[in-house]
Amino acid sequence: MARSGAALGLGDAALGREVAAFEYPVRAGGNVIYERLVLRDAERDYIRIQQRNNVRAIITTYNLLLKDLSSSVVAENLALRLLTPLKVLFGESEIKGLRSQYVKRVISRIIDDVVGTYELAAINLRIPPSYFLVKWVKSKIAILPHLSRLFWWLDTAGQGHEDYMRAVLDALVEELDEACRLGMLVKADGFYSLNPDISLESVQSRKRLKIKGSLRPPLTDIRSNPRLSLDVLRLVLSEVQQIEISGLSELDPENLLYVPTARGLQPVSHDEPLLEALRTHLSLEKANAEFRIERRGSLLNSTFLLRIYVDGSLHERLFVKKYLSWSDIKWIAAKLWALPLRNFYLMPGTRMGNELFFLSYLRERGFRVPEIVYVSWKEKALVEGAIEAMTLTEAWTKMRASLGADLLERATTEIGRLLAEIHGAGIVLGDCKPDNFLLRPERGEYWVVDLEQASLRGSQSWDLSELVLYMGHYLSGEDAEKYASLITRGYLEIGRRDVVEKALNSAFQIAMLPWTPIWTQVSMFKSISAELNKR
Template sequence: MVDEMLEKARIFSEELASRYGCRIAAAALYGSRVAGYAKPSSDVDVLLIFEKHPKGILYVYEEFGGLPFSVLTVDRRLFEYDLEKSALGEFVAGRLLTPFIPIVGGDYLRGCSVRFKKKVVLEALLNLESEYPEVYTEFRIKPEYFLLEKLWRRARMYPPVKYSYTRMLSEGLRDRNLPLMMEGFMEALKQLEEEGVVRFEDGYVVPVKRLGRRTNKVLSVFKSIERATRAYIVHGYAGRSVSPMKVAWEFASKILRETGSSENMELERPEHYIYLPSELGYSSLFERLSPEKVVETLEPFRGFKVVSVEKLGGVLNFVDLLTLRRNGETRRIVVKRFKDWYGFKWFPLSIWTVGVQKFALKGKTRMLREYSAFMRLSRWGLPSPKVLHVDLADKLLFTEYIEGRSFSDVLKRFFSGLEPEKPLESCRLVGRTMAEIHNRGMTLGDPNPNNIRVSDGTIYFLDLEQSSMGGDRSWDLAELLYFTGHMTISHDKAEEFALSILEGYLEVGDPETVRRVAEPKYLRVFTLVTPPNVLLAINRVCKSAPTPRKL
């Protein structure tokens, strides 16, 4: 049956080429008869590409050999312009997203399919980089994401295609059609791997190279609307040789088929094909799980029950400590929920530190910064709590609980005179650990002593929601020194503390970072929280930073 249809399509294509005085560059069957959801009355859809087509683009609806044909004829240059620049709103090029059977010029069409799908992949990667810059290179993406993301965008902006997409990927046809639709994508991804843009890892696509072109979300939407508008216009123009009512009915029927169908006509969500790695596996980007369900799902915690939930942090933080128990064995997990603090904690700080330090306000941004910071520290072999699970939909981050003492508690005993010497070694370790992180290009953003934990001689920087790559290292050191100064009114104690921090920092860190901490712009930020005599004492220490100790 297919061979007979192909032969009739070939003969009809040659007849049309003769009619218009053109040479056939390529031709292919596509649509419902190829994808397997056709009705007996369905058209035989043909894409017919001519060299120097006098009509540019034109639909031909005719019966030939007892079959109803719907032939989209297009000039090759117009087709390639749509392929590369979306000049026709991808009205023609979009057909390469679906299964097709070449009639003429198979190699040319397959090459065009790869070129188009490579553009689709790059656009999807660019959107991911713009939407999630903090974790772009952490993503693990199933290749199917790129197809489904494109289908979603086209169906949202150009509804006539939704029926076709949902039917060809419906149960019973998905296993047959998806591999055909993915062929060009896999070749495109291999090319991008060779170019160093992505790499493959256990069947997942991992972004490697940042594309370096941040896109505005509003502009991206307008771009999609522009393409859809062009597609509508081209659709109407291509049907100019037939009755306007026939074009309108064809257009409307594609939408009516969807609304009149009893089947589930929803496309699969592309987000379900993006993952973020953790210590215990991959977390689906938008999978919603309650803390109790996460405990049941994570392999090391199966069989454990949540026996208590304890609030950690202050009133502006939503951090819970979950205690789990199984047959006398106890484990602890930290669950942190990231709210959008436009009117509370970070917004006033952003105003007060304007020109010095910029704080992230969105919960999603802060969560992803903290997640990526913990993952980087772990890869670098630096102390970090293990990330157990990430839930982007509800902005929840699950990490292991680090036993030990808060650096703030350690300093309280030092400043009060209860432990005059021992805490200074912890200060040196804090300074050194900060420098080791800075040396890898990462800054902490908010390293106040409440966000630092001392555990068996190891320093953990926690609460890294303001961390970033390439930030202001001097700000980190300034906040650690000047903000901590509010804990004492003794300039002598403040000097001892600052000297110990800087001694550790300068063991491996850059003296220029220390020198810049003495600049007035950093000092100004903390004048409302730290006594003036303490600020000045710490400032003097920074100006006369000690010589790095030889190891």
Template sequence: MLLCMVGVGMLSSVERLLAEKGVEAGVEAVVYFPFRRPEYVVLLSRLRQGVKVLREPGLNVYLVDKSDFVDDVYNSSYAEVFAHRLLLPHTVVKGEELMQTLEKTYRRETVRQLLKDLVAAHKYAAVNLVAEPRYFLLEKVRRIVEAFPLLRSDFSNILLDERGFEEAASELVSEGLLNRVDGGYSPTLEAVKRFEKLSVLSGLEPLRHINLIKLSKLFSLLVFEATTNLSSQSPPLPDPEQHIHLRTSRGLQPLSKQLDIMEFVHEYFGKEGHVKRVGGLFNSTYVIEVGSEKLFAKRYMSWTDVKWVAARIWTAWIKNFSINPSTRLAKEIYFLDFLRGHGFHTPEIIHVNWRDKILYTTYVEGETLLDAWLSKKPDRAVFADKVGQVLASVHRVGGRLGDCKPESFIKTSDGKIFITDVEQASFDGDPAWDLMELIFYPGHYLEADEAASLAEHVVKGYATVGDTGVIARCLKTSYVRTMSLWTPPWVVMEISDRVKRFLKA
């Protein structure tokens, strides 16, 4: 006899129906769902049809083969038509231990898949995201409803409980995939390394294993039956992106907040400002001026951006430049924060428009290393020494700037050296590439002797902090050859000779 204080009268009807069908002995779990038309889901040890519906006035009873239900929870074998019900308010009448295991498993694997998707979409920037437990619940619901619109009725007018997702996220903390931060959960660097190469559509992989024949029957019995619970006006479901945030220097920013440049100016300053495009032909960078205050905006162009396509072609087999704008934005967000966390000076992130790939940061007022040498500033040699030290220090903490040009180092009026433009940064690759680019690139603009002097001071500073083996490797023919279309050969030779003399000294 099944005992429960929930819906005693209805429960009697359920017991009678099970007895009439002769399946009472095979019942392993019974779950009650308080819908407008109440439902009981009964898991049987064996049911040849997979699923069967029994109807009583004002009541539906679904008989489900236990193995099919379990397979849907673990492998999405039935498109989660069974499993999604574990997200809904319910009462376990029988089989509490079994149902608790299935509920925990479903929530944990849901959080794991959503974590994979966050990393696949945001790459390194995922580390800067902070997701509330409610995000995992609402994002899962959103995906279910988008795939099966008729199931909207299951979730409308229901206060969903995210407490189970708090526990599920905590399990991934113990696995080293999430960190607890700011009242939510952030992907770890380990999670990024493990999942960043996955396709954004990796969550669709289980669909390959769906049993379409059985699923078609389930739709008629479970999904299309949901029309009985439809109300005339289903309220909109909450936006999951209101519950996931990006860390900025001004606090947590909802990921749903996507401001274009003029919207940004109006919201952050409350008045009109002046936006000026800066940089060369291939740059999409802007200085925003409102009164005496300045901010910097950078728009990451698509893969057709000639600059990165050309760079990737020319350095093929030597250096793998990132072309995808999402990847470049993600790296910029992550490495600005990473370097600042290790004591380096970098611009502070103010706002991120992920949809349009725009990053807003503080503006660094100062002089670049290249400008100091072009204008022959008296302290340019000291500036170059310090840049060499800064670069070596970046390498000591495991960073690689990737596209390391003298314009990326800015000295402010108080003598601080800021690192900017880190969209190609990574933890991979040879640090000698950074040093090679930094010392040979200026040769395009400077006379041979000046270019060689700059290079000598950079490597001198580098050697005080870093490995001289890196200095030797930066002269590798395969590396230096990539500069041949940029820096004249006689300048390349002068720089190489000066660095070799330094190494022999």
């Protein structure tokens, strides 16, 4: 129900009929006062500032606020006021509708930003409602600092922080819950996350979910309306004069974003060095803990074994993997060798995001994979629980004699079967070396590791061919043929025949030539063909 402008002391018939108004708290001179935004129905867009009876009011048109909240026509100088703990004076349905539209846009753009930043790992993140608010507001006031006078209460030390936050978050939660009902998000324990059923394909193909672009508002060209340009300038200048020092600059939205680990939820943002952050995450701050690091693999490798000793006794073994940049020789070489067959991911963030996602994805489907213990986005490092087991390569080389022929054959067949099960779950490993399968065959336990090149699309036949031919670097003659037969036999127990047939592609042989001699490859392919002919 509309009230007259005179009732607010802001009457001016030339400015159009009042349709809605709300007030919101601002901080000025160390005090909290209330300011008003009054919306009018007028053909020409404008912004006016009035000060009467110690009440500051911004008068503008309904249409201008609508355009600002949907397309940032005045850099959201007006729209951001909808994210304050506002109190409607009149026009409740109009204000509620405008706020709902704006909050929907905020949610959509924040999700888009999370996907762009964390890629596949975005699906694993747990997002509280406060993240949407803080992330959006921080991105705006970074270039519109005068608007910090509207959001001082975001600082936990700010006056009225809890009450004001609750009022705004209630509006956010209403729209977030609606996004859940529409299937865009899922909710659990007060956190929100992307719905993998509708998000996975979009993220995997590197497409954004909704609106593309930066969170920062565009510097909209309003030169076609010079009067409105002057109005915006007056508004900004009037508020620049009222800026006060606040703690907002120290507020890090990423501290509100969490990644699940085997040790509980971990904030994504950590500025501490990796070992210090681990000490905190593992609750070892007060313990007499010593960290001992051992490099694993070759000099070009970026993996380490971390042993933690408490009071002189071994407390825990962890595996640390640091994702190197595009100059990592291993992946440059891999991309060059297999370029026609497989698009290897090179960027550290992409590879770490892949690994995080597929570790969770496979675990949820019953596969044995390492536990996620800690993630450092700053250092591009992943800490996993160390698995005391041999690799398939070790089983066929230095551990072969101790295993015995029967156990080795059974274990190799099981690895072939495991790869078929992974393919049956719709996953392509991409980097399917025998080194990436760990086993404790005497217990019948098998793991898949090193998932940074995994994907939901690509050639399953490449996986199988690589798993077979890679081992040809270490084996020859009858041993190579036997290994190829056992892997193929296990795969065919539950896997698709056409995948095995396509694994005989000569292009795969060419890709593996820098590693495995052609004569060994030929004999291994003959063994695969022989297994196919048995069925």
